[in-house]
Amino acid sequence: MSVTPVDVCGGLLSALDASEGRRRRRSRNTTADSIGLAIQRGLLEDVVREGPSAEEFERWLQERCVAQGESDGAHRAMALLVWQEWKLACEAADVGAWLVSGARTDDREGLSDAT
Numbered sequence: 001m002s003v004t005p006v007d008v009c010g011g012l013l014s015a016l017d018a019s020e021g022r023r024r025r026r027s028r029n030t031t032a033d034s035i036g037l038a039i040q041r042g043l044l045e046d047v048v049r050e051g052p053s054a055e056e057f058e059r060w061l062q063e064r065c066v067a068q069g070e071s072d073g074a075h076r077a078m079a080l081l082v083w084q085e086w087k088l089a090c091e092a093a094d095v096g097a098w099l100v101s102g103a104r105t106d107d108r109e110g111l112s113d114a115t
Contacts, residue, residue, distance in 0.1 A: 003089050003099070003100055004054060005054060006047060006048055006051050007089075007099065008085065009043075009082065009086075010099075010100075011089075012040075012044050012099060013045065013048065015099070016040065036074065036077075036078060039075055040081065040082065043061075043075075043079060043082055057083075061079045
């Protein structure tokens with residue numbers, strides 16, 4: 001199964017919804033988590049909107065990091081995480097299939113109750 005960056009990032013957006021639901025239910029301060037998730041969501045939404053090809057995806061991510069400036073390690077970290085998820089989805093067919101199918105999880109099922 002061949003997946004595109006748009007396929008993978010669309011599935012990662014669905015999985016991120018479940019992460020957000022878990023974060024909201026935690027009793028500790030999750031401000032740092034929410035900042036990282038917002039950066040990651042922005043990257044994923046940009047991929048889905050702009051649709052970089054598999055061949056240009058790494059350069060596309062690098063250009064996003066350069067645009068943020070040298071001191072923005074948070075964007076670089078999130079871009080690296082997205083890249084690693086993309087590589088995993090390409091190499092592990094079951095992960096790619098799970099993401100393309102909507103990344104369903106038990107945590108996501110109860111989201112409407114948690115918001």
